[in-house]
Amino acid sequence: MKIYAVKTLDISEGNLEKICLLIHLEKRCKIQKFINKKDKVRTLIGEILIRTIIFEELSIRNKHLTFEKNQYGKPYFKGHPKFNFNISHSGDFVVCAIDDKSIGIDIEKVKHIEYKEIAKSFFSLSEFNYIVKEDLNIQLSKFYEIWTLKESYIKCSGQGLSIPLKSFSIDIDQYENIKVIIDKEHKEYVFKRFDIGSGYKMAVCSVNKEISNNIIMIDQNSLINKFRGLI
Numbered sequence: 748m749k750i751y752a753v754k755t756l757d758i759s760e761g762n763l764e765k766i767c768l769l770i771h772l773e774k775r776c777k778i779q780k781f782i783n784k785k786d787k788v789r790t791l792i793g794e795i796l797i798r799t800i801i802f803e804e805l806s807i808r809n810k811h812l813t814f815e816k817n818q819y820g821k822p823y824f825k826g827h828p829k830f831n832f833n834i835s836h837s838g839d840f841v842v843c844a845i846d847d848k849s850i851g852i853d854i855e856k857v858k859h860i861e862y863k864e865i866a867k868s869f870f871s872l873s874e875f876n877y878i879v880k881e882d883l884n885i886q887l888s889k890f891y892e893i894w895t896l897k898e899s900y901i902k903c904s905g906q907g908l909s910i911p912l913k914s915f916s917i918d919i920d921q922y923e924n925i926k927v928i929i930d931k932e933h934k935e936y937v938f939k940r941f942d943i944g945s946g947y948k949m950a951v952c953s954v955n956k957e958i959s960n961n962i963i964m965i966d967q968n969s970l971i972n973k974f975r976g977l978i
């Protein structure tokens with residue numbers, strides 16, 4: 748397993764368009780439709796990050812790469828069942844995890860939202876209690892911890908939001924062991940939280956026994972240069 752992160756920087760419109768010409772049409776159209784420039788950059792960087800990683804891991808060049816999606820929208824690399832990946836982006840970060848088994852990753856920029864209302868409506872009762880039992884000043888941080896763990900799980904399973912968010916519960920015990928409970932049973936998924944920067948929460952969920960401790964930080968400009976070299 749490897750976990751990568753890119754801290755995004757602005758890209759000029761001209762450069763953005765040029766790089767977009769090097770990726771698949773469907774993704775290019777998706778990027779063009781975003782109104783917010785940051786959404787464009789995050790999605791483009793996610794795409795060239797995975798394409799560059801695949802070249803490094805499997806020596807497959809960009810032009811030979813096509814991704815498929817499962818019925819819930821999770822992208823995968825057809826014909827390579829031992830190469831699994833998942834991408835997430837929020838704020839100034841794009842993150843990607845690769846593994847030989849199914850994997851899910853989620854990053855969220857912490858925003859001041861009505862976390863109590865959201866947790867009451869969408870989280871299990873024990874998740875809600877895990878948040879509100881804490882001092883007021885750390886409840887928002889705990890909320891995002893649960894949020895990213897839940898999302899890493901639905902992304903690992905590949906079923907996205909077709910899984911009702913209250914149908915499973917993230918349990919963090921007194922020793923900080925994390926597990927997911929579904930129908931009162933503990934399922935064999937492992938989780939890890941990462942500290943990637945203040946103001947962000949990030950989590951990885953895997954069906955392998957161990958999750959890497961390391962985040963490989965990649966500079967955006969070096970990534971773009973490397974990607975251009977693959978063409």
Ligand code: COA
Pocket residue numbers: 789790793794819820821822833834835836837852853854893894895897898901902903905906907908912
């Ligand atoms: N399973 C796993 N990964 C998926 C996926 C699925 N069903 N569908 C898309 N993805 C991947 C794609 O690579 C996508 O990247 P792209 O948009 O650049 O193509 C990436 O996940 C996006 O992940 P992230 O940045 O974390 O986006 P998100 O948080 O907006 O949404 C979803 C992630 C689409 C999988 C889905 O969970 C969703 O819509 N969530 C909305 C937020 C929410 O309510 N979360 C509840 C958490 S408690």
Ligand code: MG
Pocket residue numbers: 835836853854855898
């Ligand atoms: Mg997310």
